[in-house]
């Protein structure tokens with residue numbers, strides 16, 4: 001890197017691990033003492049949700065093709081927003097994994113081609129590290145150390161975070177992720193993909209105590225989660241409800257009944273997430289919690305965590321709601337924070353690879 005300590009650098013970040021194409025620019029400094037946090041200068045996002053909805057879930061091949069179509073126009077949009085040109089970019093970062101192999105290859109390929117053409121270094125970023133560090137883009141960034149609750153469509157993990165790149169896995173889901181539990185339950189209720197946000201909307205109008213659904217591993221000694229049984233319990237419960245109302249389809253039930261089941265399902269997931277997060281804080285003797293990933297946008301999870309943490313004098317930090325789900329800003333931010341912390345150097349090796357499976361604590 002040609003820039004000196006204290007000089008401003010621009011990091012372009014590209015996210016393409018699943019069904020969102022995201023591009024962002026952050027400005028950062030490398031300083032021998034303590035550099036200020038990187039600042040987001042612009043980001044642009046295209047969600048493929050509408051395209052995948054017809055199939056009830058993400059179709060990997062369609063996802064890859066759409067990333068190809070979107071990524072360069074989004075990059076142009078971001079450069080315009082930040083009023084700069086490609087020549088101003090100092091480092092090109094991309095999501096290296098985990099995620100869909102074909103989708104990752106699009107972001108990696110474009111990032112490496114851009115960097116090679118500009119003769120600038122590249123840096124591959126861990127998608128979950130992006131989520132984990134995304135609260136540093138908020139108005140109330142956390143400080144280290146903290147417990148991170150990572151709740152996305154593919155992962156549910158509790159980590160102890162002592163600094164950038166210093167992650168210890170404390171517990172994780174042994175089967176479905178929390179986002180999957182939301183989405184699969186929502187599908188049973190006839191909601192479109194991804195059902196999590198729609199289920200949450202209905203839940204806001206329902207009674208969370210209407211139906212007694214299981215809270216798996218709630219009282220286990222460890223910090224692991226298990227959500228696979230919940231969808232079966234939701235299925236059994238909804239069959240009972242349909243029989244009692246004498247109707248065949250969930251949509252034919254009164255709206256209040258649908259909302260009650262949604263609220264009870266959400267409560268079962270949120271209860272477990274909240275209890276295990278508090279347990280992790282107490283086990284590690286820490287008083288700061290960071291929540292990240294798509295399910296971190298859930299209002300019930302936020303209000304329950306806020307209330308429980310306030311009672312105990314703990315701080316809880318979230319990304320901005322629009323940066324909870326996948327985006328390029330978190331990838332540019334994670335790259336910038338890795339460079340600042342000296343955890344990683346960007347390089348000019350443009351022969352990229354991607355890591356569809358990649359544990360975060362292996363970083």
Ligand code: KG4
Pocket residue numbers: 018151152153154155178179180182183194195196197200293294295296297298299324325326
């Ligand atoms: O982090 P993310 O965008 O993608 C992955 O990396 O997996 O998370 C997507 C997940 C989906 O399962 C989606 O249903 C869930 O986050 N989600 C929500 C909400 N918003 C997104 N789940 C519950 N309530 C929400 N408000």
Ligand code: ZN
Pocket residue numbers: 127131152153293294325326
């Ligand atoms: Zn994600």
